[in-house]
Amino acid sequence: MTDEITQPTVRPISEQAPAAEALAELIGMFGDLPGAYVTIHRPCLSQSARLGLQLDSPVAFEAWRTVLAIAPADVALHASAESVWLSADGVFRGVPVHLTGFEVPLTAEVASTPQAAEAVSA
Template identity: 55%
Template sequence: MTTETIEPTVRPISAQSDAAEALVALISMFGHLPGGYIKIFQQFTSLPVDLGLQLDSPRDFEQWRAVLGITPSDVELCHDGVSGWLRAEGVFRGVGVKITGHGVVLPAKQNEQQAADEIAEVSA
């Protein structure tokens, strides 16, 4: 019996430099816009590094959507039945930028319908 050790792929932090540089440029150009939770990440080693910006409100989201040149038709309304948020993706200086705007108030009827759908799904 032989034992083989497989070393995990190590990504150097320098692999994130394009996204970090894009973030610095965004801050320099749009420093007056609302801040948020910032994330630089790479889902898988085979995918490019992305920049994520999670904002507290639809108003904050809209300001960033506009300066990033993301069209309104590319905005997705997401919800989990309790809360809602906006989501869109764009590109800035060759780096993928994913923005979300939280705090979307869902109509009570939508919440009720979501709950009814979940109950029906569990009962099936």
């Protein structure tokens, strides 16, 4: 056994540049879309930087989902005791993008109830 402490690998901020550039391009192309709480991070060292957009409403979420060409079938509905939210993953200019939309007007009980495919598409 050794008393040596292994230091974590420190990655340069430049590795996050592609995500920052993707965000700048999205702003340039779609500057009228709803504002978001923005995160850029690497979920783990083996992955590239990811752009996260957290949105205040399902309407804002839908606007971003549409411009990012994320299929409606790829949207997940999540529920906890306190809130219900949407999430979806896409890619823009090779950069992973994670969308989260809060304030879904459903109770956790309703959001957690399985729906038949026919009922969802109706």
